[in-house]
Amino acid sequence: MIKIINRFYLEKIKIINLRKFIFMNKIIIPCVLLSGLCYGQQETSDSIKSANIDQVEIIGTKSVITDKSESVGRIPLKNLENSQVYTGITSRLITQQKIYNLDDVVRNAPGISKGAEGWAGNVIYGGTEYTSRGFQTQIKALNGLANNIAVVGDIQNVSKIEVIKGPSATLFGSIITSYGGLINRVTKMPYEQQSLSVDMSAGGFNFGRVGVDLNLPVNKEKTLLSRTNIAYNNQGTFTDNGGYTQNIFVAPSFSYQLNDRIKIDLNTEFNAQKVSGMGSNVMFTLTPAVLKQYVAALLAGNGVPASYISSVTSKMPSTIQEGFGTNSVSDFNLDRKMSYYDKNLVSRSTTLNLNGNVEYKISDRWKSLTSIKFTQGSDDGYETRMILLPNVVKGVVAGLLSGNLAGINYGTPGADYMARMSRRFEDAFESHQIQQNFNGDFKIGELRNRMVIGLDYYHQNIQSTWRNFQSNKYGSLFGYPYQNIFDTVNIKEPNTNYYNFERNRLDGLYQSSQVAATIFGGITNIYSTYINDVLNITDNLLVNAGLRFDRFNAKGIFDGTKNEYKNGYNQSAFSPRFGIVYQPVLNKISIFGNYQTGFSNVGGNDENGNVFKPEHSYQFETGVKYAFFNGNFTGTLSYYTIKVEDKVRTNPNNALFNIQDGTQKSSGFEAEVLGNVTKNLNVMFGYAYNDSVYQKADSSVNGLRPVSAGAKNQANIWVHYHFENTNFMRNFSIGAGANYVGETLVMNQYPDGALVSPAYTLVNAKISYDKPSYSFTVRINNLTNANIWTGYTTIYPQMPRQVVGSVALKF
Template sequence: MQSVQKTLLTLLTLMLSLSASLQANPAISGKITGKVVDENNEPLTGINLRLEGTTFGAASGIDGNYEINNVPAGRYTFVASGVGFETEEKSISITDGETLTIDVILSVANEELQDIIVRSSKVNKFSRERTEYVAKMPIENIENPQVYNTISSELLAEQVVTSFDDALTNAPGVFKLWESTGRGGDGAGYYSLRGFSAQPTMINGLPALTNGSLDPSNIERIEVIKGPSGTLYGSSLISYGGLINVVTKKPYNYFGGEIDYTTGSFGLNRVTADVNTPISSEHEIALRVNTAYHIQNSFQDAGENESFFIAPSLSYTVNDRISFLINTEFQHAEQTNPTMLFLNRSNPLFATNLDELSYNYENSYTSNDLTIKNPTLSFQGQMEYKLSENWTSQTSISRSSAESDGYYTYLWDIADGNGTFARYLSKQQATRLGTDIQQNFTGTFEISGIENTLVAGLDYFEEETIGNSTGYVGFGTITVGEENSGAGISKPAADQALASASVTNSRTEQRVYSAYVSDVINFTPALSVMASLRLDRFDNIGDTSTDDDNYDQTALSPKFGIVFQPIVDKVSLFANYMNGFSNVAPRVQDDGSTKTFAPEQANQWEAGVKTNLLNGRISTTLSYYDITVSDVVRQDPNRANYYVQDGENYSRGFEASVTAAPVDGLNLVAGYSYNDSEVTKTDNANYLGRRPESAGPKNLFNFWASYRVSTGALNGLGVGAGANYIGENKIMNRASTGVFALPSYTIVNASVFYDTDAYRIDFKVDNLTDQEYYKGWSTINPQMPRVIKAGFTYKF
């Protein structure tokens, strides 16, 4: 342990010394350009154009043109002034990497400003061409050999999204496997991603633990990063299929915000507020607070969820070299357990499809008297320091806490052939604590005239789990198809059933020490290569009351990518090799000895094409991937109770995504994915040669289109429509049980909205055709029928 810490400290010292002499990478910023003319369309020279309360500004040249560079994302007051002309202003907003064109027509003094015309290069508002999180450095999507999909806040607003699950239906290849149960340890929702299960564990690229469901009110965008990403993100919290990173809303240096109220079916009432304000006269300190209160009943005979969420965020720009950012999220949620019928995992199934099951999806088999609470806290602090012209240091710390407190129940098929399910009950009392510290250095330099963009970093992650939950006790039975099977379920009855249950007190810990480096080498404007490597030292302390489960493990995780742009900035051909890994505990052999293993490995090969055409109006990604998981520990086929490390399975597939704005006002987003997964080498005959149940459906399709009138009497009026197709899902696929398949289905959604600078009115129908459908992962989980929502947003 001490040697690892000493090595990481030495690496940090070396990088600090090196960075002082290297040259750096500019931060992501936007640009404002335009032309200033008089009433006769003659250019005006020397007009002052500035962003109020900042040092950003420019003067118009002899041809009337001007340019303001390196403008941080945010909202501003744009001011145009000059001798002999009125000083006028207009509120604007700019996003990372965006170019705003602001043309100004001025009249002489004492007359009104004739016009300020604002145009944006970001006509495709559903796309995100640059992010600093996927590669841990700011590079354009078309230059990145890795595939990722972005779900923007603009898209979420158009779709009147009130849940995190609904937001993720916009990402190709993402499918919800399992509801958020709220139970300790893994109570967050599960999603299939390239054939593997994943949970949302990242906020702003840093670990953020949760046992519940995330609230969408503070989401600026969701980044679904595809493929095994162990090189930059490690292994503790992500999947071989990729990871889900939530990017939160950040403060800006202008007062503004909005308040929204949404109501709808099944008692939906949701109030959100987004308020931003500078809190210093020079506007170098800004505070933004997002908050939400949400309550809704189930569509079934019982069930409800209620939550309160608040997220203060503070930014402080000390000077042009150093800045601080603090993000905090707190959520208190309480819900009844969603109805999930657990199929028996060992015995033959009494039903292999929904028709044979004869389940009435309006029956919840629960009571509103039994709820579970999930208080969640996430804190992130970040300091950025510009070391030189071309190098930046970023120091980040995150602290997260996720609790489970209350009653958790589930229904288990007892395999009596009559559709009888036993109800099991536990009183949950569990807490997960996570701490992460990262130090990154990002910059550019040249070697023999070849430009390099590099990130080098250190990462320390610690997770602690404290459990004081009861064991599971029987709490009655139900028969599928029976009515009122929730009768008699109450808190006093539950407490009586739990009176004799034992309480398990546990405390476990694990720590991970990591160092990584990633370099993008630009040989020419058309050809670049990415080479990355991570050293990861895993220290499992396990149960703190014993040393029997302690073990250490070291992993190396490489990544390599190549991008060739036959049409620079418009078309790129890419290929990548990416690695992920999972730490494996030692096993006791039949002779009493303990055998240690190397980390389990996942290796992906992928190739595809990305386009960014018509000045960003059309962005597409097409790719084929092949992921092989190897070094899976299995029982030795030749010796009972001995273990070897040669198990394998694969996941292969094709993905396509498109975001487009072919004409002004029309925005489209669409995606398709096909996945083929199989367990090819295992000691468990249940799974050999079969598709893993965690892989979800083979075929997924998503689509959304909206059109907003931008001129004339109907300016601001818009409509939206979309659909999601989900293929057949084998939720149980084992030799011992047989196959239970949920059928394919299509969900259609539609909306009408009226959007102005001052307010927005929305009317949305989800599941327009009132489709009855289910999701699951060895479970059967009924989903929402038709839902009607109406919302009003006041902007200021």
């Protein structure tokens, strides 16, 4: 394994420029060495100052869901005091379930399911999207700050995942939130006890992982603490090309208590990733309506008269049912084990996060928190697209090539062929953020106020280079040259040419092509200020009010061919929030309501030259939270309505321009029940229903459910028991869980109709033998070997049944 790590790391270093390499040597290596030296010098500590430290637990039988958070409201609030709905998934649950990636973590939150997947190995367009309240969101918050870069999904440095529901721009802005909410990743921080934990695992499809967590006090006074998390992860593909993903992750962190008023924290994360032959997908973008437009343009470009074009397109399929022969993805009988390309299509990426915090206690009532964050990422690799083609495409192209348009064979409904496309990408991402918060806990008369006043500056710079080719040498669209289409293959019968879709041939096309590289990018600056106050009118009655102002500056889209920025714009936005909480039984039952808002900056202008304003969302929500039996039985029931206004849509009176009067509505119900039934029995259950619709939109989707809204019905359950007082099973733990995701829409538009992906149930289970200092675990992912495809417009095959064994040690 050491040889594999060394070889992978050396290959990755080659693509990092000298400046980044020097920077990493100055920052990362000394951090690791410092931790190692301290380990040899520091004596074991017998005491722990804080009861809330994030230690590594082998058994993990304590509460697995947090009931208090400072980052959700940027104010320390108990869940029952917070008018917003959220789920805080702790590292204890991660340990208990024995999971290693963030996709599995967020499934524990009600109403959260996997949506689309980004391009493998891409720092800007990669990462997983999740459905929340009818909208897509990603893990873009890190310790409450912006982390607008594709997140590598390993859990090694995760202390807690906070899934925050609904528009949340007042406290978090627009860059990392969606109208359905946001997901905040809280990292591990050092504590005073010396400890070392090692987790080693191996499993099906060449899965192998080693994780190390080393926590060390640096000095005898324990005012300077260090913690280093390291993980190496290799996951092979379940497809036929033998691909894999490798990650090396290093995360040193430090905490320094300068005096009784000042504390300094530093969190660092570095990740190097290599993706080989991963990211299989099937795209359904060529619907009958789109296909007719393409064919009309293709024929017109070849001088075919308009009347003849109309005759051809009128005979083509008009709906998905007519074109593909079905409205269900399951009827295509797609083989999830087929990759359709060679594993030498490799993508590489590196990311770096630096986050520093200085906390200063101004008085007993006020404190200051100054946060600085720097993020950098780069990548290079190949984007692959597999577009499923209706059979009619072959006949139309054959008629065009032969010149016999009158004798076109329109074929039979179905999709026997796939177009293979590729582009090569190189990206660079850089951002920095400075945030200043003042937190107060004070009284005005007899009324308690918990307040945050904040200032925030965020800067982001991205640059992307895409290399295209004119397919005129190795392949085409059924013999017709078409940009970026490598070739078409028959997916209904064996084909020995599947693996000729590979790097050397593609690079040859890029080099010989007459198509110039596309270079574009953008610079964004956001200036923000916000205030939020939670007022205790009585012990049982709380009201919350907050307001944010954002000034958004987009320099424009960078045009690399002309070396200039185009279409820059400035926008301003206000984002208020209000909430009320009444506890009829103090610390037991909480009745809450909230009004929360969000916004999204959009560029462009209407036919009169008026620049568009930000798009806005408004949520009204009410519900009940409860915590019985000393907090061992908790839950939330809520109903929400989210309305989006000022959406940009095509002007129905002038299709060459857009107007900004579109609306969308998303409403639903969510329930969460968490029970520590006994000391050793944990039960979690969640259910979510969502109804989403375009109320005023382009005619092709008006009145329809957005494909990005996910499933209407979702449910999740997890049950875990630790045997403590039985002779036969003593120290064993068993756990099982399931996620149900209802029917989802892959395509849904007029006049094509809908293409549906069927409902699925994902079942996972584990058994372990647990002692305080070690643990042996066997986990089975996708126990029933369900054939699962996720996503919209493009669908992605999910992992078949996988058995993983692991050993965890704590010293």
